[in-house]
Amino acid sequence: MPSPPQSIVPKAVYHHGRGLAAILCLSVLSALVAERALAGSEAEVNKEIRKFTEMLLSGPIAERIGAAKRLAEIGAEAEPAIPALIKALDHPEDSVNRAAKGALERIGTPAVSPLLAVLQGEGPEQRRSWAALTLGTLRRDALARKDDATGQRVEAALHKALYDPGRKVANYSRMALTDRRFLPKGLVPEFLAVLKSDQSTVDRKCFAMLVLLAYEAEAAEAIPTLLDIWSDPKAGSQLRGSSAQALMFIGRHDRRVSAAFLAVLRTRHEDIGLRGTAASAAARLGEELRQAAVPDIVQALKEVERKKDNKESTFRGLLLIALDHVIPNDEGYELLFPIACDPLDVDRVRALSAIGNMGPRAEKAIPALVRILQNEQDGPVPSPVALDVVRTMGKIGRLTPIARNILAELGTLNESSPALKQEVAKTLANAKVIE
Numbered sequence: 001m002p003s004p005p006q007s008i009v010p011k012a013v014y015h016h017g018r019g020l021a022a023i024l025c026l027s028v029l030s031a032l033v034a035e036r037a038l039a040g041s042e043a044e045v046n047k048e049i050r051k052f053t054e055m056l057l058s059g060p061i062a063e064r065i066g067a068a069k070r071l072a073e074i075g076a077e078a079e080p081a082i083p084a085l086i087k088a089l090d091h092p093e094d095s096v097n098r099a100a101k102g103a104l105e106r107i108g109t110p111a112v113s114p115l116l117a118v119l120q121g122e123g124p125e126q127r128r129s130w131a132a133l134t135l136g137t138l139r140r141d142a143l144a145r146k147d148d149a150t151g152q153r154v155e156a157a158l159h160k161a162l163y164d165p166g167r168k169v170a171n172y173s174r175m176a177l178t179d180r181r182f183l184p185k186g187l188v189p190e191f192l193a194v195l196k197s198d199q200s201t202v203d204r205k206c207f208a209m210l211v212l213l214a215y216e217a218e219a220a221e222a223i224p225t226l227l228d229i230w231s232d233p234k235a236g237s238q239l240r241g242s243s244a245q246a247l248m249f250i251g252r253h254d255r256r257v258s259a260a261f262l263a264v265l266r267t268r269h270e271d272i273g274l275r276g277t278a279a280s281a282a283a284r285l286g287e288e289l290r291q292a293a294v295p296d297i298v299q300a301l302k303e304v305e306r307k308k309d310n311k312e313s314t315f316r317g318l319l320l321i322a323l324d325h326v327i328p329n330d331e332g333y334e335l336l337f338p339i340a341c342d343p344l345d346v347d348r349v350r351a352l353s354a355i356g357n358m359g360p361r362a363e364k365a366i367p368a369l370v371r372i373l374q375n376e377q378d379g380p381v382p383s384p385v386a387l388d389v390v391r392t393m394g395k396i397g398r399l400t401p402i403a404r405n406i407l408a409e410l411g412t413l414n415e416s417s418p419a420l421k422q423e424v425a426k427t428l429a430n431a432k433v434i435e
Contacts, residue, residue, distance in 0.1 A: 022055035025184075045077055053084045056100070061093050068099035072106040079110045086118055089130035097126075101134045105141070112138055112150060119169075129172040132161055135190050136176025143182045153434050155184055162211070170207065178214035187211055188219045195225055202239055205229075209246040219250045226250065227260050233270075240274055242280045253286040259283075262296050275300070276318030290326050298332040305335055313346075320350040327357050333365075340392075341368055349388045356395030363398045363434070370403045373410065386410065387420045394427035398434050 012291070035128070047275055055067035068088065071078040081103070088100035104111045115138070118131040135154050142150035161173035191208040194200050200208070209226070212219045229235050229243040244261070251257030261282040265275050279300060282293040301319045304312050320339070323332060339351035355362050369389050390407065393399060399407070410416060411424035 046073065046080075049074065049081055050080055052078075053081045056081070056084050056088050061096060062261065064088065064091070064096050065099040068096070068103045072099075072103040075106050076108055076110065078103065078107055081158070082107060082111050082114050085111075086114060086127065086131070087119075089134070090124050090127040091376070097130050101130055101137075104134050105137045107406075108138065108141065109147075109150060112142075112154060116154070119157055119161055119173075123144075125166040125168050128164075128166065129168040132158060132169060132172040132176050136173075136179065140179050140182055151182075159184065159187075167203075171210075174207070174211055174214075178211065179306075180214070183215060183218070188215055188221065192222050192225065195222065195229075202236065205239060206242040209242045209372050213246040214248040216249045217252070220254075223251050223254060223257065223394050227256060230260055231263070237271060237274060241277055244274075244277050248281050248284050251285075253289065255289065258282060258285055258289040258293065262293055265293075265300055272315045276315045276376070279322040283325040292330065294323075294326050294329055297326070298335065300330060301335050317347055317350070320347045320354065323354040324350050324357065327359075328354055330361075333358060333362060337365065337368070340365075341372065348385065352385075352388050352392045353395075356392035359396060361399055362396050366393065366396065366398060366400050366403050369393055370400070370406055373406055387417070387423060390420065390423045390427055395429060397431050399427070399431045400434060404428065404431075404433055 002004075005374060025130065052067040052070045055063050056071070057064075068085065071085065077194070085104050085107075089097055090099055091100070104115065112135070115131045115135050117296050119128055119135060135158060139151050139154040139158070142148075142154065155177065158173045158177045162170055162177070164170045170298070176189075191211045194208040195205055195212070195287060212222050212226075226243045226247050230240055230247065232240070235243075247257045251259070261278040264270050264278040265282065279297050280291075283290050283297065285293075293382045297319055301316070301323070304316045306408065320336075323336065327334060336351045336355050339345050339347055340355055342348060345351070355365055372389050373383075390410070393403065393407070407424050407428055411421050411428070
């Protein structure tokens with residue numbers, strides 16, 4: 001009987017071929033498994049998106065916020081939830097609006113076109129306003145990653161929305177556009193023209209000033225016009241107050257601005273509210289200019305304290321706020337000290353803080369501050385003013401041995417708040433003990 005024909009493939013090669021085939025089969029199977037796993041993962045994500053989308057549109061506020069935050073964590077894959085998130089921008093609770101805004105921002109570019117459609121449409125003002133604010137973040141992100149096309153597209157829509165009849169839409173669009181890192185070009189001359197126009201309403205001029213102040217020193221060309229408004233008694237308190245706010249930012253280092261504020265502060269027949277605004281604004285200018293304003297602020301406070309007129313309580317409060325932004329002089333200290341020591345004075349905390357600004361020059365206040373801590377401690381529980389007193393001691397940077405002991409005891413009380421304990425520890429560590 002003839003023997004069977006021999007294979008023309010050597011055995012070694014034959015077995016090697018079978019091995020390759022096995023490896024190939026395993027690779028195909030692995031790819032199929034991975035593909036099915038990926039499909040399963042995508043199905044799970046899609047299921048989650050549907051679940052959180054449903055939660056976003058119904059149920060308690062906490063659940064809606066939680067759903068929006070979960071969609072934010074999913075990120076760009078949550079694109080199917082965009083319509084629901086946009087609808088949530090119209091919720092009456094700001095916390096829901098903010099959560100939906102955050103999710104839309106995390107989804108990113110896919111949310112731009114739907115949001116632009118909302119902003120440019122005729123839907124509820126609330127939804128359009130939050131859409132503008134969300135687009136501001138998306139514009140910033142686009143420009144940061146050099147996606148100029150998207151950034152400019154959003155910018156054009158927000159620019160147009162600055163003239164929207166809905167006040168909230170216009171205001172949110174202004175906030176969205178005036179990111180210091182990506183300020184649009186051309187808005188300064190445009191809104192300076194609005195400010196100068198006799199056809200502009202008071203509201204529109206105030207809005208223009210809010211736009212201009214975002215540019216700070218870059219809007220210096222607006223200073224003369226703003227000074228004219230501030231110095232004009234016929235302009236009205238609303239316009240003059242808005243001009244002061246703009247000048248604080250735009251003319252921070254301009255001596256003309258400081259002089260104009262102090263001129264109003266010194267004018268006794270001026271509106272008392274505007275005099276307070278003048279003091280507060282002068283104290284927020286550049287360091288040199290605000291320190292130069294101290295004598296005038298102190299003099300105004302001296303007059304108020306002498307008259308003791310309750311009608312001037314708001315003015316007094318503004319003067320004390322101003323002194324809390326500067327380093328008071330010695331005459332100022334003499335006015336502040338009795339206010340700080342009076343447990344019934346509503347401006348006590350402001351006076352304490354202003355005294356602290358004097359640093360070691362207010363060292364003589366330490367014994368009185370110790371007495372405040374001793375007199376106002378109700379049993380083992382520190383009084384509410386204790387934290388402010390300790391902060392003042394810390395700012396002065398000096399402690400008597402008695403003050404050090406009082407603070408050490410205060411820091412060990414279980415009833416002391418974490419903030420108080422932290423302030424006590426910081427003061428004990430940094431203040432110098434004087435004999």
